Amino acid sequence: MIAFLLKGLLRDKSRSLFPLLIVFMGVLLTVVLHAWLNGSITSLVLATAHFTTGHVRVMTKSYAKESDQIPNDLALLGIDSLMEGLKRDYRDLLWTPRIRFGGLLDLPDEKGETRAQTPVSGMGVDLFSVESPELSILNIRDAVVRGRVPRNRGEMLMGEEGARKLNIQPGDTATLIGSTMNGSMSVTNFVIVGTLRFGVVAMDRGTVIADISDIRQALDMQDGAGEILGFFRDDVYNDGRASAVASDFNSRHALIASGAKGQDTAFSPVMGTLRLQSGLADYLDYIDLYSGVIIGVFVLAMSVVLWNAGLTGSLRRYGEIGIRLAVGEDRRHIYISLLVESLMIGFIGSMLGTMAGLAIAWYGELKGFDFGAVMKSSTLMFPNLVRARITPFTFVIGFLPGLLATFLGTAISGVGIYRRQTSELFKELES
Amino acid sequence: MTRHYPVLLLLAAFPCVAQGPSGDEILAKVDRNMFSEKKIVLSRMIVHGRRETRTVESKSWQRGTSESFTEFLAPAREKGTKMLKLSDMLWEFSPSTDRTIMISGHMLRQSVMGSDLSYEDMMEDPHLPNQYSAAVSSEEALGGRDCWVLDLKAKKQDIAYGHRQVWVDKERFVVLKENLYATSGRLLKTAEVRDVMHVQNRWLARTLLYRDVLKDGEGTEFHVDSVAFDAEIPDYLFSKAALRR
Numbered sequence: 001m002i003a004f005l006l007k008g009l010l011r012d013k014s015r016s017l018f019p020l021l022i023v024f025m026g027v028l029l030t031v032v033l034h035a036w037l038n039g040s041i042t043s044l045v046l047a048t049a050h051f052t053t054g055h056v057r058v059m060t061k062s063y064a065k066e067s068d069q070i071p072n073d074l075a076l077l078g079i080d081s082l083m084e085g086l087k088r089d090y091r092d093l094l095w096t097p098r099i100r101f102g103g104l105l106d107l108p109d110e111k112g113e114t115r116a117q118t119p120v121s122g123m124g125v126d127l128f129s130v131e132s133p134e135l136s137i138l139n140i141r142d143a144v145v146r147g148r149v150p151r152n153r154g155e156m157l158m159g160e161e162g163a164r165k166l167n168i169q170p171g172d173t174a175t176l177i178g179s180t181m182n183g184s185m186s187v188t189n190f191v192i193v194g195t196l197r198f199g200v201v202a203m204d205r206g207t208v209i210a211d212i213s214d215i216r217q218a219l220d221m222q223d224g225a226g227e228i229l230g231f232f233r234d235d236v237y238n239d240g241r242a243s244a245v246a247s248d249f250n251s252r253h254a255l256i257a258s259g260a261k262g263q264d265t266a267f268s269p270v271m272g273t274l275r276l277q278s279g280l281a282d283y284l285d286y287i288d289l290y291s292g293v294i295i296g297v298f299v300l301a302m303s304v305v306l307w308n309a310g311l312t313g314s315l316r317r318y319g320e321i322g323i324r325l326a327v328g329e330d331r332r333h334i335y336i337s338l339l340v341e342s343l344m345i346g347f348i349g350s351m352l353g354t355m356a357g358l359a360i361a362w363y364g365e366l367k368g369f370d371f372g373a374v375m376k377s378s379t380l381m382f383p384n385l386v387r388a389r390i391t392p393f394t395f396v397i398g399f400l401p402g403l404l405a406t407f408l409g410t411a412i413s414g415v416g417i418y419r420r421q422t423s424e425l426f427k428e429l430e431s
Numbered sequence: 432m433t434r435h436y437p438v439l440l441l442l443a444a445f446p447c448v449a450q451g452p453s454g455d456e457i458l459a460k461v462d463r464n465m466f467s468e469k470k471i472v473l474s475r476m477i478v479h480g481r482r483e484t485r486t487v488e489s490k491s492w493q494r495g496t497s498e499s500f501t502e503f504l505a506p507a508r509e510k511g512t513k514m515l516k517l518s519d520m521l522w523e524f525s526p527s528t529d530r531t532i533m534i535s536g537h538m539l540r541q542s543v544m545g546s547d548l549s550y551e552d553m554m555e556d557p558h559l560p561n562q563y564s565a566a567v568s569s570e571e572a573l574g575g576r577d578c579w580v581l582d583l584k585a586k587k588q589d590i591a592y593g594h595r596q597v598w599v600d601k602e603r604f605v606v607l608k609e610n611l612y613a614t615s616g617r618l619l620k621t622a623e624v625r626d627v628m629h630v631q632n633r634w635l636a637r638t639l640l641y642r643d644v645l646k647d648g649e650g651t652e653f654h655v656d657s658v659a660f661d662a663e664i665p666d667y668l669f670s671k672a673a674l675r676r
Binding site: 185 | 485509523525527530531542543
């Protein structure tokens with residue numbers, strides 16, 4: 001029966017081509033859309049983790065409450081022992097301390113007078129330790145556009161866009177004007193040894209990066225750090241694992257804090273996960289919800305179009321079905337044959353659509369799409385180059401709806417077969 | 432009866448005599464008590480931060496109201512940092528970088544040495560009659576001293592504190608308490624004098640607690656260790672070159 005129906009579909013293109021094209025296009029778009037959304041979310045999560053929150057982040061309780069304002073007066077102190085404990089207790093994560101800060105970068109002229117000033121947001125990261133993961137996490141070596149990575153104390157990297165605006169060349173000296181941990185004005189000279197382009201507008205505009213030891217010195221934060229970031233060794237965020245680590249760490253430190261009477265618990269360390277920091281949980285939930293809604297609406301629209309196509313087909317095949325009924329073919333048999341035809345169209349269309357969609361998504365994963373032009377004033381940790389991402393789910397996201405939509409469309413439109421009256425058939429056929 | 436007419440007329444013609452001095456008169460007397468053409472002040476600033484308390488020592492040379500030179504003496508990290516105010520310009524010299532930075536724009540809102548005092552506060556014209564018109568709103572006793580409570584309204588728009596409430600000692604003409612408000616009416620800072628001193632026939636605040644109410648913390652204490660009015664101050668001190676000396 002299947003071979004017979006397939007022959008019919010192949011020979012009568014008007015019966016198969018239009019539904020096939022609709023399924024093909026619908027599935028293709030669903031697959032591509034899913035891969036792009038997936039890629040965008042992954043890029044956002046990755047950039048947020050690498051530049052801001054880590055997979056987990058340790059801060060003092062007070063700092064965590066105001067972390068958006070970077071309150072370095074509430075930073076963690078006694079970093080060495082805290083790092084030792086983290087490395088010992090949670091070996092499946094890489095730990096690295098960071099100091100985020102804001103300030104002004106002042107460029108002197110030949111007389112030492114201010115030539116130009118620009119606001120900067122900076123990071124003190126461990127650039128010099130052999131075991132430090134920062135160079136690879138921040139992808140610093142590849143991000144350097146001009147100059148080199150700092151090798152000595154007193155050296156600094158600056159965002160390429162900011163450096164170009166101020167006409168800063170590698171080798172120039174700049175003065176960082178910031179605020180120490182105690183709130184005093186801090187004035188420190190740095191040599192800009194290189195410029196960076198991370199491909200994240202918010203970072204490239206006004207970021208400076210120096211070794212954490214220099215920033216500690218500049219901001220009077222000896223053995224201190226604003227935060228300690230933890231990254232899973234495979235660099236894949238797993239909310240379950242991250243939550244388990246955070247919960248274990250927090251319960252241990254709550255016990256220590258409760259045992260140490262008289263100590264100010266406002267400065268006890270607390271750990272938060274990437275998902276629960278910076279409002280990312282709500283954001284990701286929204287993205288999940290809206291991507292589900294978009295794909296749902298898309299599948300629904302495809303079903304309606306296919307239902308309509310089925311109806312049109314039924315009308316067009318009105319005579320054929322009438323003859324089949326007149327020669328005694330069972331209504332149920334006709335209905336089933338139409339459903340099998342629709343499943344075949346759905347299967348072939350979904351297969352072709354999935355393959356074509358995957359090919360486009362794969363190209364998008366390799367090359368990406370540059371949103372730099374439309375994100376010039378963005379403050380989001382969102383990379384300019386967004387790549388699609390193919391996951392096992394991308395293989396089925398379009399296939400099942402493509403198959404179901406044709407089936408449902410035909411199932412609903414085919415009900416009309418049961419409404420045909422045999423007694424009226426000849427009259428209908430004569431006319 | 433007719434003998435009393437001149438007295439009654441006099442009272443009717445000058446009602447203010449019976450009500451005491453006006454707000455502006457009181458403010459002018461406060462101003463005369465506080466200022467001299469030249470002044471050298473040695474002081475300590477005890478900053479109560481959210482985490483720790485630190486003491487910053489400094490020496491200031493002031494000429495008139497628009498020129499001042501300050502050198503920080505302690506703690507070690509701040510030692511040698513100098514600030515120069517000339518009219519509406521402010522520079523800070525950092526000895527570790529050998530750079531002189533002009534403090535302007537939003538940097539003026541930054542705190543001085545982590546205290547509750549901002550650079551903008553330092554830039555204010557300390558002659559209150561130049562900036563505010565005063566009215567006596569009430570009389571109160573404060574720490575056993577009878578005070579006038581003055582309401583000060585800014586004469587200009589571009590001023591950090593649009594409204595001030597000032598408690599002035601009736602006898603010594605020294606300000607004992609002050610509330611500083613934004614133009615919107617929001618309380619921004621408070622100052623409470625805890626101790627006064629008598630120097631060269633003037634009454635001055637020796638210890639005061641200055642508090643930025645928008646910040647957490649217990650405020651900043653200022654202690655004046657010594658003050659010398661009409662002292663000799665060399666002219667070169669009020670130049671940018673002096674910052675590097």
